[in-house]
Amino acid sequence: MPRDLRLSRMLHVLIHMDRHVERATSEQISRMIATNPVVVRRMMAGMRDRGVVMSEKGHGGGWQLTRSLDKISLRDVYEGVGAPPLFNIGPEAELSFCLVEQAVDRRLDTTLKDAETRLLAQFDTITVEDVAEDFEQQLKTTERGTSCSAGSGPT
Amino acid sequence: MPRDLRLSRMLHVLIHMDRHVERATSEQISRMIATNPVVVRRMMAGMRDRGVVMSEKGHGGGWQLTRSLDKISLRDVYEGVGAPPLFNIGPEAELSFCLVEQAVDRRLDTTLKDAETRLLAQFDTITVEDVAEDFEQQLKTTERGTSCSAGSGPT
DNA sequence: TTTCATGCAACAAGCAAAGTTTCATGTCTT
């Protein structure tokens, strides 16, 4: 249903990096989320700019976390991946000369801004570690050590 | 910024219909929101199915409100235009075999569903009449009777 | 110097809403 997968994918990646691989190349990461290394670099660049991960070039290089997951909030990740628009609905960008449309736009705008503020506040309260623990809880229950990054090559 | 304009546009149309035109053809309505008559019919069809407006074919036909604006909530309009996805972000639709991704998806899903519930509840509390009164308040302040449906022909 | 990695730019593909064209159906007027 949604169109922007970056937040979801980045969370997925960060947890794998913390729990399973420590340092990973874009190539390896791209296999975790079934995509292309370039897409990974594009996403990771924003995280690096925010100081959540670091990258090293050259032989033996790759990506690495710079803090533990309990110091990374969903908000950090959301902004790291470029703070894409939260909502799919809303008024047109350019304001109209029609006072009716202006009133509609104002009302819709404030209502959505309110919802956005509340949701981002929620994002502030959730750490990636919280989500990682959800994962481990489930792992304990099912007994299978199923993870996605294992083995399977590209193409 | 948003991609789905139907809620915004429909509100705009309903207020004009109540305050200015009473009965309007798709052609006239399409001029209000600067679009095509077919786009209007597509949007209005859902509103008709929900009993908010009625349509009549043939000479002298067109669209008409079946209730006053204070009996139409934003929620009604949102659902009338097809209840498009509220959010632009979120997890992939198909569930993964990777337990990490599953945990991420669950967490994101519940968080967004929560926000969705709150926003729709907010939509329940706002009537189109409320928005129409915003418009008239503004009208009183600026003294200009500016509206969009006046005069200007297509192309 | 070769190999492996990121960095960056440009372009193609996929998807959903919006826009458009065309024709059928129904209704009022003359």
Place this chain on the structure above:
DNA sequence: AAGACATGAAACTTTGCTTGTTGCATGAAA
């Protein structure tokens, strides 16, 4: 009955944004 006017519905095109892909430059280790 004929003509004008309106919705109804289907098919297709356009648009905007994310994602996917290719190519090349840059930097670091072997």
